[in-house]
Amino acid sequence: MTKFFPIVLISLFMRFSESTAQINYRVDEWRVETSKLIVRAMNSFGDEVFAGTSGGLVIYSPTGTKTITVLDGLSSLDISSMAVDETGIVILGMNSPTGNIDFYSSTDGSIYSIDENLTKITSIAVVGDSIYAGFIALDQIGVLLVTFDGISGRYQFRDSFLNFPEGISFSEVGAISVIQDSIYLGTDGGLLSASILGDNLKDPANWVHLKLNTGEKEFVNAIGLTEGKLIVALKRGVFRRDEASWIQDGIYSPLSL
Known part of the structure; x- marks a missing residue:
């Protein structure tokens, strides 16, 4: 029996290695499957329709449907508000507790975020190259102003408004x-x-x-x-x-x- 032990051990090791390789290969192909039961906002640009959901950004087009998630660069899955600017940039307000504003380009699929340590983005309005966004930050409620910077080619934080009439x-x-x-x-x-x-x-x-x-x-x-x-x-x-x-x-x- 002792003569066959090394052969059995090598055989088991080879089978384990093959199994591990197969598992790693399959994991690399996995995607995030999210719940998109709650649709909180919808907008369109060109021939695409965008739905901001509790499970990411869902895009409907004549060629099919796809979902943009954290694996694609979103800062969070749960979208609370949304708007689209005149160039096709989709502005996504994130739900609690993230509170970021994400920007998705409908032309090249690029994504970036603005993080001002907020809790939730509750509403968004786009006017030209300016964005007004309602927000909650712990015990503060106000409006955020974001403007487009022509040098960087991105939207940037500009100001916030927290003072309202008594x-x-x-x-x-x-x-x-x-x-x-x-x-x-x-x-x-x-x-x-x-x-x-x-x-x-x-x-x-x-x-x-x-x-x-x-x-x-x-x-x-x-x-x-x-x-x-x-x-x-x-x-x-x-x-x-x-x-x-x-x-x-x-x-x-x-x-x-």
Whole structure:
């Protein structure tokens, strides 16, 4: 028996080595399989549709579907908000606890991130070469300003705004929209607006608080413009601003400033 022991040992070692090589080869081919059940935002550019999900960025095109994950360079899988600029750069706001802003190029697939030690990006609006993003950072809620730098060819952090009028409290900027020369913030404490032309957004006096005078805190979760009129989406319906009032299906609610 002792004469055959070295042969048996060598045979077992060779089989183990072959098995290990096969395992390593298969691991190299693995991809991240993520849950994309929660779709939080959708945008399009050209013939592609982008979906920001709880499991990465899903891209639909005439040639098929693919998912961009951390293996491709994303800082996180869980996307909370999204927008696309005029050049096809997809701006991704990451959910808690990452809070980064990722940039995905729809032309070459490159990815980079901005990390300002935030907890969550709650909303994004793109205006020309500027990005306004609502954020949460521990106990702070505010708006981030990011601008495109022509020298580096990338977006870079520029400023943040945390000071708002007294008498308004909110826990999230759920919607941002820039309409003409004004920026609007939809929060769970109502609607805020300010001019972006020359005004210092760090000064609380430059913000105006608009709310529906119902005696309840209104969560403004979407903001838009139709026929020159400002519209907001609340949990109880869509309202349109008409001079000093908000209208919903012919029902007027006085505007409180």
